[in-house]
Amino acid sequence: MSSAHVSPSTQIPVLILETTPIHRVGQRVYDSVAEIGSLTEFSAITVSWLVRRWPRWSVLIPSFYAIGVSSVPVVAVTGTFIGMVLAVQAHTQFAMMGLETRLGSVINISLVKELGPVLAATMLAGRVGSSMAAELGTMRVTEQIDALSALGTNPISYLVVPRLLACVLLIPLLTLMADFMGVIGGAVVSTQFLRVDSYHYWYHSRQYVGGLDIFAGVLKSYFFGAAIALVSCHRGFHSKAGAEGVGKAATEAFVFSFIAILAIDFVIGILWNTVYYGIWPDTAGLL
Amino acid sequence: MNGPILELNQISMRFGRQNVLRNLTIHVKRGETLCVIGESGCGKTVLLKLMIGLLKPTRGVVKFDGQDLAGLKQHELAKMRIRFGFLFQMAALFDSLTIFDNVAFGLREHNLAEGDALTRIVAERLQEVGLPPGLEGKKPAELSGGQRKRVGLARALALNPEVMLYDEPTTGLDPIMTDVINELILQTQRTKKATGIVVTHEMKTVTKVADRVVMLYPLARLGPQDSQILYDGPPEGLEESPDLRVRQFVRGEAGERLRELAQQREAVTD
Numbered sequence: 150m151s152s153a154h155v156s157p158s159t160q161i162p163v164l165i166l167e168t169t170p171i172h173r174v175g176q177r178v179y180d181s182v183a184e185i186g187s188l189t190e191f192s193a194i195t196v197s198w199l200v201r202r203w204p205r206w207s208v209l210i211p212s213f214y215a216i217g218v219s220s221v222p223v224v225a226v227t228g229t230f231i232g233m234v235l236a237v238q239a240h241t242q243f244a245m246m247g248l249e250t251r252l253g254s255v256i257n258i259s260l261v262k263e264l265g266p267v268l269a270a271t272m273l274a275g276r277v278g279s280s281m282a283a284e285l286g287t288m289r290v291t292e293q294i295d296a297l298s299a300l301g302t303n304p305i306s307y308l309v310v311p312r313l314l315a316c317v318l319l320i321p322l323l324t325l326m327a328d329f330m331g332v333i334g335g336a337v338v339s340t341q342f343l344r345v346d347s348y349h350y351w352y353h354s355r356q357y358v359g360g361l362d363i364f365a366g367v368l369k370s371y372f373f374g375a376a377i378a379l380v381s382c383h384r385g386f387h388s389k390a391g392a393e394g395v396g397k398a399a400t401e402a403f404v405f406s407f408i409a410i411l412a413i414d415f416v417i418g419i420l421w422n423t424v425y426y427g428i429w430p431d432t433a434g435l436l
Numbered sequence: 437m438n439g440p441i442l443e444l445n446q447i448s449m450r451f452g453r454q455n456v457l458r459n460l461t462i463h464v465k466r467g468e469t470l471c472v473i474g475e476s477g478c479g480k481t482v483l484l485k486l487m488i489g490l491l492k493p494t495r496g497v498v499k500f501d502g503q504d505l506a507g508l509k510q511h512e513l514a515k516m517r518i519r520f521g522f523l524f525q526m527a528a529l530f531d532s533l534t535i536f537d538n539v540a541f542g543l544r545e546h547n548l549a550e551g552d553a554l555t556r557i558v559a560e561r562l563q564e565v566g567l568p569p570g571l572e573g574k575k576p577a578e579l580s581g582g583q584r585k586r587v588g589l590a591r592a593l594a595l596n597p598e599v600m601l602y603d604e605p606t607t608g609l610d611p612i613m614t615d616v617i618n619e620l621i622l623q624t625q626r627t628k629k630a631t632g633i634v635v636t637h638e639m640k641t642v643t644k645v646a647d648r649v650v651m652l653y654p655l656a657r658l659g660p661q662d663s664q665i666l667y668d669g670p671p672e673g674l675e676e677s678p679d680l681r682v683r684q685f686v687r688g689e690a691g692e693r694l695r696e697l698a699q700q701r702e703a704v705t706d
Contacts, residue, residue, distance in 0.1 A: 291526060293528050296528040298490055299520065299522040300517070301518045301545065302514070307545075
């Protein structure tokens with residue numbers, strides 16, 4: 150319900166909206182739908198600029214460096230620890246069943262198919278996604294994005310396309326590195342500290358992990374990269390004014406990217422299984 | 437061409453539930469320097485952004501050189517914007533680029549100069565705004581407020597614009613630097629023959645650079661039928677304006693505003 154009141158001091162009609170919990174729920178739903186629409190439109194415009202105009206190398210290289218090269222240490226450390234932790238956690242159960250030598254297959258298949266891509270993408274969403282949202286948010290509130298437009302340059306073409314390319318092209322490589330470091334970490338802990346026989350550890354790994362498994366993980370990472378770039382840049386572009394607004398944009402960039410990563414992982418998992426069972430009906434291939 | 441270079445016809449602008457501009461008609465002649473004055477929040481910056489197509493009006497038509505901006509495609513709008521220079525309130529220099537790259541930005545993006553020619557143009561523009569050589573390699577964060585404003589002006593002038601838009605060019609500067617920026621606006625007007633639109637609070641800037649002044653008033657304090665433009669004329673006529681609000685603004689007297697604030701305080705206390 151709304152009613153018009155007249156403020157006694159100014160004699161200007163003031164509209165007062167009475168809100169109920171139902172109004173608020175409705176508003177939240179409306180805002181969420183509008184936000185998804187806005188992100189979809191933003192993504193479509195970005196892809197259209199990607200096709201129309203390839204960014205200059207002088208713009209691309211700093212983005213590639215910031216997103217790819219600077220992320221190498223954090224992704225390498227994360228990957229190594231995932232492998233090591235998996236070995237420690239799984240060893241006890243496998244030892245109780247006398248299957249220690251199978252440890253390699255479990256660690257490595259988990260790494261290349263699921264944990265490597267998802268955790269590498271999560272680390273990047275935290276490191277790169279938040280940073281992109283904060284940088285673009287600051288540019289928005291200090292009118293730098295308006296300045297780009299005023300100079301006849303499309304801000305999406307100049308700011309978003311290079312970041313999207315860097316994320317899509319480099320996150321798969323970072324995923325491969327996370328996989329590799331995880332495999333090494335898991336193998337070192339298993340064979341050197343937990344005394345699992347090295348020959349059988351690698352033998353079972355080779356038996357169980359194939360090129361298609363690695364491909365499945367890398368394929369997912371392309372989508373994760375695109376989601377991180379688009380969600381984070383969108384948050385940055387729509388940042389509210391002030392330090393609080395920029396901080397909120399950075400936080401939302403990570404949270405929404407993380408949700409997108411998990412949702413994409415789920416959807417691609419289903420699609421992959423459908424295709425896999427379609428081609429090889431007698432084999433099991435849960436992604 | 438004798439017609440106005442910029443035309444705003446019956447412009448209204450609304451953000452959410454907030455009306456900022458209402459039925460505004462302003463025509464800017466070629467070569468003239470128009471100062472837009474008014475209290476904070478009356479829509480001066482919005483007006484500038486409408487002129488260059490950074491914002492689209494809720495209602496009304498904006499024309500540049502006879503062309504309706506609403507009818508332009510993205511690439512046509514980008515091409516049109518090259519004919520403008522925009523000095524933003526806080527200069528809006530690109531943090532990640534050096535001073536050289538900031539000034540060279542438009543020239544590079546539109547392939548208008550490269551190599552030695554680019555270096556020469558950037559050096560000339562920085563010299564025109566009175567910046568000493570040696571700053572080219574620095575980042576904007578290493579400069580003072582006045583230097584940043586001058587780099588912003590050099591960047592805006594790099595493309596030899598036909599229309600210069602200045603958004604509060606002297607805000608936050610000391611009186612000496614304010615005078616330097618005013619002189620630079622005058623110099624741009626004389627040497628480049630560019631049309632200028634200056635949004636400002638500073639009456640010194642108005643008296644120094646303006647050919648014509650438009651004073652806007654916040655919509656929140658106007659009645660539904662009142663015009664948002666309180667004054668449109670030469671700067672000399674401001675003091676003699678029949679409208680008390682114009683005279684009070686020019687003299688820097690709170691007047692009516694103080695009474696309104698007192699009334700609001702009383703209303704809250706009651």
